[in-house]
Amino acid sequence: MRRLLAAALALVATLAGLLAALVAVPVGYVELACRPQGAAVPYAAILPPEHHRPEGRTLLTYPEWHIVHAYADYAAVIRTDDPHDYGYVAGIAGFWGSLCDLSRASGPHGGFPGAFKSTVYTIGVSFTVELLAKAAYEETLGRIAVAIRGADRAPLDDLSATQAAAYAAFLRQVPWYRWDFATDAAALDAAATDTFRDTERRAALGAEYGIKAAYAQVIGAAVAVMPPDALRLRMIVRGLDATTLSGLPEVTVIRTRPEGVEIDTPRYAALTMLLQQMAAEGGDFVEIAGNDDILMTVTTDAEEAEGALSSMTRQGSRDRRHLILLPVTALAQRLRDMDGTNVTLEHIHDY
Incomplete structure (x- = not known):
């Protein structure tokens, strides 16, 4: 019985070691083969640092x-x-x-x-x-x-x-x-x-x-016991007046700037819906959380998508997901261009 138990424990330890090695492989691959490429591009933000x-x-x-x-x-x-x-x-x-x-x-x-x-x-x-x-x-x-x-x-x-x-x-959410x-x-x-x-x-x-x-x-x-991540962020929008923006769900108008209207919005899935709504109503985005680039995912039956960094087939569907990085100032028009096409917005990734 002792020998049998020892053999069982050895097998469990071996399997655990194999599993640990298996899950360590992709981490090592990302560290060695997927290092960031290109130097940081400076951007003079409009919103204050906080x-x-x-x-x-x-x-x-x-x-x-x-x-x-x-x-x-x-x-x-x-x-x-x-x-x-x-x-x-x-x-x-x-x-x-x-x-x-x-x-x-x-x-x-x-x-x-x-x-x-x-x-x-x-x-x-x-x-x-x-x-x-x-x-x-x-x-x-x-x-x-x-x-x-x-x-x-x-x-x-x-x-x-x-x-x-x-x-x-x-x-x-x-x-x-x-x-x-x-x-x-x-x-x-x-x-x-x-x-x-x-x-x-x-x-x-x-x-x-x-x-x-x-x-x-x-x-x-x-x-x-950890400080919670912020649930809201600031952005600057033009093409929509303060009254229209204040009427959107969970949106707070902060001030009107020369570049546009500064607003406070929720993050995560709620932000995706808000950005889509503002774009549909004619709004354009100047800056989001002090940044000039943003990532979104779309789904389409096309093999490729303009500006896609990565693409993959979705299981349970007959289409593909594309990860697209684009300037914040181009986001609204890209969303409007999806109307009437086979491209569907999935999520806009904040920061």
Whole structure:
């Protein structure tokens, strides 16, 4: 028994070492092969320094959003298909591949600072481990459970797809650790039938939700003692008067400047909708958070897009995502030019 236990522990240690080496490979690749290219380009900001955010963040916020998009893609796949039909390795590769492209492009925008690296690498490694673990289960035991189930979906197949879609939508504006995983687990218990597939889904997803709930408590406690990131930012808009701008949701007019109207707005997904609305109403953007360049993602069935730094196929859809870096002053017209085309705005990345 002692020899058997020792062998089991040695196997676990070996697997853990292999996993650690595996997730370290993309970090090493980004560090060595994806270094920022080009020198910083100076820009004389209009807004005062206290309202500036580092321009490089418009590029380096995307990797975290890639995870949001990956959850949305996963939800789209399992809405009609099964979890093993999602490309877990492709989801991981999309994260590290886009990070490499953005790191290379970050040189003129402040590079890839060490403070950003620790955060981006941490979420990247966590995402990689999560998807590898999920793939290992769904491609083995999960696939067997589907074979036993047959062609007809079980109630928890549909419920888990609904939960995945709701979670992906939640992540567009709120950090993941605030999601109520316990409620999802309870919903599985309430809706489960006595079929084999429901029993398996209830156990597998219940365990996943339990682990995430425990991890969320740890992250939430750690974040609670850290200074919160700003939820709002300043920008300068022209083409719209102060009265029109003050009538937009959550927008506060600060002052009228020679260059345009200075306003205070929310960030994240709410900002994307506001920028799109202001552009549609004839507004143009002069400066955002003290910066003159900004990143956005669009989706289209075209293989390439003008100004794209990185492109990838979206799972669960028949189109591609393009990461486009452009001047702030060109953003509004680019948004207006999308009207009536097959190009759809997905997200505008602030700083």
